[in-house]
Amino acid sequence: MLYILAGPDDFSRTEALTGIKKGLGDASMLSSNTSVFDGKKTTPGELAAVAQAMPFLSEKRLIVVEGLLERFSSDASKSRGKKTTRASAKQNDIESYINIFTNLPESTVAVLIDGEMGKNNPLFDGISAKAKVSSFPLLKGERLMQWIKNRVTKEGGKISPEAVKLLEKQVGGDLWVMSGEIAKLATFALGRQIEVEDVSRLVGYTRQANIFSMVDAVLGFKAGVGQQMLQQLMFEGMAPPQILFMISRQVRLMIQVKAMLKERKPQSEIQMKLGLNSDFVWHKTLEQSNMYSLERLKELYHKLLDTDVAIKTGKYNDELALNILIAEMCSTGTS
Known part of the structure; x- marks a missing residue:
């Protein structure tokens, strides 16, 4: 056979x-x-x-x-x-x-x-x-949402249509990640229906969405929103060094996307080379890279490096260093 x-x-x-x-x-x-x-x-x-x-x-x-x-x-x-x-x-x-x-x-x-x-x-x-x-093509849209419903049923759970849509948007077509998130949600729900609130609380990509919001706030000179997103991320259990790493990674991705677009590389090739399997993460990164100038992105990236050094040398504690970063980036530079 x-x-x-x-x-x-x-x-x-x-x-x-x-x-x-x-x-x-x-x-x-x-x-x-x-x-x-x-x-x-x-x-x-x-x-x-x-x-x-x-x-x-x-x-x-x-x-x-x-x-x-x-x-x-x-x-x-x-x-x-x-x-x-x-x-x-x-x-x-x-x-x-x-x-x-x-x-x-x-x-x-x-x-x-x-x-x-x-x-x-x-x-x-x-x-x-x-x-x-x-x-086995990559799943998107309705086909991916049907796969999510079937997977939840296979895990012995139930899920609301709104929660299915949020999972599809946040995680995208990476079924390795999706299957892990569904198993976690089904275990947490203990037989009851999985709701939007469960996805927002447990799925790692919702934190990624908050990282996007924080990056947007800092680059857009919105200090208040940036401080609010910082507190939200810490409330969700993220340590300041992890937040700093994720912001740095996101800014680095935006710079790489900008450079490759300038070289006229196809978007599908860029997405594959950067390993951005989630359509949600890819489209948001692409959107952000187009919104801000390369100079502004480099300015933030160098500030992030300075913040990392300040934390590691003990000049500031990690939470204070992040607050100073937000304040400085929202008061200087040009978008």
Whole structure:
């Protein structure tokens, strides 16, 4: 049996692989009959030897190959150059892999896992008819909200529509983070319905939203709002050094976004390079980087470094140092 699990949603891909493993019998026996290959490096000979081998004290042998389809995508071909001999060798490899995966013995289950296959993939075209293909795109909007509802139900909980919307907005499509937040919320709710107040209280991304508000206040010369957000963050349990770190990180991201936009890099590439998996965090960072001048951002970043030094050298205690930072940034500079 051949499975193809493809798409950028690695959380759902991982869960799908776990489901396949559960259907193959005793876990301890399967582990000794499981082989994992790096598809970017493996050879047809290596795969064929394992694929044709009989399982040991088990009904099934499992082969997991990561990144093999991507290796033969048209995009990958372009990036590797033009050499005719290489092209010929590559074609031979494709034919060998097609032969392996379309002639698997009954006792062998193969799973190909890929993030992006690209278009016009000759290996996929050659084996997909014999495979069970599952696609895992990143979830957004209504599909993500439905996933949240299903996940809460799976955790044995209930959730209000308003809380679903807030989770979707705050956490975004990173299902690894989302699943952790849902498990935490379900445990906290103890059988009752999860409400907006629970999400606001427990989900880490609500703190991130307050960091955004504090950065906006400081850069926008709103000392009162900045002081209020500082007190709110500390009330929620964040220590001043953590607040300082998160503000510094956010300003650094804004500077990087500004620089990459100037280089005319696509927004999707910037988001990926900076590792901003949450659409909420990405869009807010993009919005903030466009609102303020590079000079103003650099001014705040240098003030943050000064504040860090003042705390570490004992010149000021951490809370006082943050209050001074807000006061100084809201009374000087230009937006």
